[in-house]
Amino acid sequence: LRRHPARPGLRATHRPHPHNSRFLVDAFRHAGDFSVAYFLSHFHSDHYAGLGPSWRRGLVFCTAPTARLLASVLSVPPELIVSIDIDVRITVDGWSVVAVDANHCPGAVQFLFTSPGPNPERYVHTGDFRYTHSMRSNPNLLEFVGADALFLDTTYCNPKFTFPSQEESLEYVVNTIKQVKEESGAAGERVLCLIATYVVGKERILLEVARRCRCMIHVDSRKMEILTVLGFGGEKGVFTEDASATDVHVIGWNILGETWPYFRPNFVKMKEIMVERGYTKAVGFVPTGWMYETKKEGFAVRVKDSLKIHLVPYSEHSSYDELRDYVKFLHPKRVIPTVGVDGGKLDGKEAIALQKHFVGLVDETANKHEFLMAFNRRSAHASLSHEDVLAKCCREQDGEEFALPENNSVSELPDNSEIKITEGMKKELSDFLPSWVNQDQIQGLLMSSGGDVVQSASAFFERERDFFEEANVSNNEKPKSVEIRTSDHGSSADTSSQQEVPSFSQKPMEHSAKLVNLTPVRMNSNQTKKERKRGSSTVNKSKKKGKSTASTEAGGRKQPTITNYFGRAPAAASKSESANKVTVDPHQNNGENNNQSMDIVESHKQGVDQLLQIVDGSMSRESAISLLEKTKGDVNVAVDMFYSKIQNNNVPDSDKSIVPQNTQNEMIDKYDNTNMVHNSSQATPKMQNLYVQTSVAQADSMNISLPVEKYLPIEHG
């Protein structure tokens, strides 16, 4: 595991808690001889990637619906699939394992692991999940309060992600369809309703529409197959493959339009489908996790001729608030993000950035250990190695009481009783906070917390959260012209208590314990270890980028892709320090330096057009221009600011200082490759020894510390 390459010791490195399991969760690509059991949290390709007909490496534990899909869709050898019941404890390789509902897609679970031994380690792996308050009363989860680590689905781990409860969105879809049906019925015409979904997930929308609009739902054969496997098919007759049986059809994801980075409808395709199926009007629904636009009138709608597309924020991932609620509830010693981190580097930039959001919600004691470790590493005269310190800390974590070790550099710890703000503390805190926070704010935070860095960071994120929450509430309070009734948001999890998560969570836990005696299954023991780190993608992007830039023209069918979009450089000359590392889109470089102001105007104009396209008329050209001036031409930041502002008309300007202003800084300053290579070459030999030992002496391998990065489901892309 690597430390911060450039400035060793300056950052409180969030080193993963070591543990001894030989499990992998959602990481089938990274299977190796070091693991003896595999867990799949749910059936989405980014989690099951690596599984297939030729899977031989070991048993795969998952829920029954997932198990059926594995066998029928992926043709994984059935003898390697172990289906486990939700909320039923099993024992695998000495560890206790429980799956609890994840409120994600059908069959999705979180896994709870408890190590054997007198001082058990406890780990929670959320898979993908959407938090609901009902989880607080799940007795299995309750046993994991204070867990050693929480592997968390951080998909929407940013305050800008807020969305309504699923009920609210469901209501919207159902009501809209009802209305369409009424109107069209009165007019004696037929209107095609299209609902976009992906292969597994968001079924609830379909079921609710069927139930409450009293109609069937048309699906293609592939979707039907999956629905059948999931138990939704059959005679009950909600779903049909007969297109003429109903006007409500399910359609593939991304057919009605591209959804990222902002929604661009594909009316051409939509019309094609409409005509194909013999209709003259069509209404589409795109249930997306993102609030693309925050309009006062409700959810975004795109119209063209007889076509209409509703963007419905319907998320099966936790919102920012929900994530924080969950962390607050579980109060783990550590949060380990599983989404949005690069290649499993747990103390990499991204992971640390994500972990920042939970400062103050995780276990205090563990936090202090983090700092202790950081400070120990920092002091040149520290006689203990990193590992020594870590070991020491961990031992203490297992004990009851936190006490500072007395014989090493304790004196360097910040002293809470002394309100003296040192440069070091500011540095430390600034490492924890987003880059746009200025020195004054850092000073202020430290002052008001009496010089406690952790508390300062915590206060900051608390404040930021409140900011967004308030913005959202004030937005939702505005009268709506549409028929949706928005209850108080921010408490979306509250409203979901009526959302009836199955009652099995109340089952007594000891009820039906199963035992799986796991002898390591290793069909092909001579598998080659492919420890190849993929060169982090910086190299081979050129092709893609070239293509996308080429398609930018004429705003016609092909629209600029994300690469193009975020590759945009701020063109202004006044760009400060952050300008140095920004990638420059060649197209942007229409660059005679002679007439600099013309350049600025020109490039801003491009940006203005883009910005206007994104906000889709919610903003005047003048506002767009002035906003872009503020962001020095950075469209991305402008979009962020725009949506922050629009949500937030009621907040006094003084409070707006905490609106993110420079996401750019987050994107630059990548690690340089030299360091990565160096560090991994340090780590690899050691790890390989471990693998050998693991595969030779399985019984004895419990005291081997498996690198946690191997344990992770990370690797998204």
Add this chain to the structure above:
DNA sequence: GCGATCAGCT
């Protein structure tokens, strides 16, 4: 020749 991975597209 095979499986794993990637590019491209839906």
Add this chain to the structure above:
DNA sequence: CACAGCTGATCGC
């Protein structure tokens, strides 16, 4: 940097 996922091409053993 990112709500999924299929497919055919390409890489690499």
